[in-house]
Amino acid sequence: MSLVAGVDIGGTNIECALVDDDHDVGDRAKTRTPTEGPAAVIDAVVDLIGGLDEAPSAVGVGIPGPVNDGVVSRPPNLALWPEEVELAARLRDAVGVPVEVGNDANVGALGEWVAGAGRGSRFMLGVWMGTGVGGGLVLDGRPYTGAFGGAGEFGHMIVHHGGAQCGCGRRGCIEAYAGRAAMERTAEMSHRSGRATSLFEIRDDEGKQRLTSKVWARALDDGDGLATQLYREAIEAVAVGVGSVINLLDLDRVVIGGGLAEKLGDQLADDIAEAAAPWTMVPSDDHAHLVAERGADPGIIGAAALGRAAMLLS
Ligand SMILES: [Zn+2]
Incomplete structure (x- = not known):
C-alpha cells in the first residue's frame, strides 16, 4: 500500500489529503491560500504535506489555471502569479518525491473517473458547476488535456453568439449563464429592477454573503420564480454544450459535479440530460448523465491519481 498526497489548490483554500491505492481518502489538512x-x-503546500500522518510516496496537485507539462500560467484566481511557474519541478525539489500538476477541473474529472460516477467509462465529460463552470475529458480510456494542456474548458464554449458577458471577456459562454457568479449578478440586476424573489432573504437567513448552492437549492425548492427561471437558463446553456460535445466526441458518460450537484443530486443530472436530448444528433440512454459521487473530494482523489501515475513513471 502506497500513500500519495492529493492537493487541491483553490482561490480561497488549499486542501491536502493522503489517498491510498483504493482511492480512499485518509488524513487531511487545509489552510487559506x-x-x-x-x-x-x-x-x-509543503507545510500541509509535512503535517500529514505519513510522508507520501508522491504528490499530485490540482490548480485553477492552464497547466502544460507541470508549468502553470496565470491562474485567474491566484494573486501575484507571473506568466509561467514551473510548479511541478519546484514542488518536486521541495518535497523530494515525484510531483505532477494538473488543471483543477481536469483533475476533478479524473477523480470521478477513477473512483466515482465515471468508473468504467471510456469517453467521459466531467462538468463542474461552481462559481464558474469547468470541465474535464477522458477520451478512449485516457485523461485528455489537449496539445497545450488547455482542453476541457467547457465553461467557455460559446452557446449564444453575442450573448451574455462572461468573466473571460468573451460573450455567450456557458459560464455566463451557468456559473454561480454570473447567476448571482443576473439575479441582483433583476431584483434591483423590481423583480420579486426570495433568493436574497434566503441568503440572509442562511447567514451567507453570496447566493451559495444551498441558497439556490432552497429557493428552487420553494418554487421561487426568478430562481427557477435562472436555473432553467443555466440548465439550457449547459445542455446545449453537453449536446454539442456528445455530437463531437460520442461520449458514453457525462458526470455533473460541483456545489449545485451536491445540493440537487440526481435531479440536476436528469434535468441536464433531458434538456440536452434535443441538441444531440443521436439521443440515447447510452449517453448516461450521472451526478458526481465523491462530493467535495474528486479534486483530491484525481490529484492523487496524477501523483500516483508520476510515481509509476519515475
Ligand atoms: Zn467565457
Whole structure:
C-alpha cells in the first residue's frame, strides 16, 4: 500500500489529503491560500504535506489555471502569479518525491473517473458547476488535456453568439449563464429592477454573503420564480454544450459535479440530460448523465491519481 498526497489548490483554500491505492481518502489538512504569489503557495503546500500522518510516496496537485507539462500560467484566481511557474519541478525539489500538476477541473474529472460516477467509462465529460463552470475529458480510456494542456474548458464554449458577458471577456459562454457568479449578478440586476424573489432573504437567513448552492437549492425548492427561471437558463446553456460535445466526441458518460450537484443530486443530472436530448444528433440512454459521487473530494482523489501515475513513471 502506497500513500500519495492529493492537493487541491483553490482561490480561497488549499486542501491536502493522503489517498491510498483504493482511492480512499485518509488524513487531511487545509489552510487559506496565501496571496503573496507562487513561493508562498509552494511553502504552504509543503507545510500541509509535512503535517500529514505519513510522508507520501508522491504528490499530485490540482490548480485553477492552464497547466502544460507541470508549468502553470496565470491562474485567474491566484494573486501575484507571473506568466509561467514551473510548479511541478519546484514542488518536486521541495518535497523530494515525484510531483505532477494538473488543471483543477481536469483533475476533478479524473477523480470521478477513477473512483466515482465515471468508473468504467471510456469517453467521459466531467462538468463542474461552481462559481464558474469547468470541465474535464477522458477520451478512449485516457485523461485528455489537449496539445497545450488547455482542453476541457467547457465553461467557455460559446452557446449564444453575442450573448451574455462572461468573466473571460468573451460573450455567450456557458459560464455566463451557468456559473454561480454570473447567476448571482443576473439575479441582483433583476431584483434591483423590481423583480420579486426570495433568493436574497434566503441568503440572509442562511447567514451567507453570496447566493451559495444551498441558497439556490432552497429557493428552487420553494418554487421561487426568478430562481427557477435562472436555473432553467443555466440548465439550457449547459445542455446545449453537453449536446454539442456528445455530437463531437460520442461520449458514453457525462458526470455533473460541483456545489449545485451536491445540493440537487440526481435531479440536476436528469434535468441536464433531458434538456440536452434535443441538441444531440443521436439521443440515447447510452449517453448516461450521472451526478458526481465523491462530493467535495474528486479534486483530491484525481490529484492523487496524477501523483500516483508520476510515481509509476519515475
Ligand atoms: Zn467565457
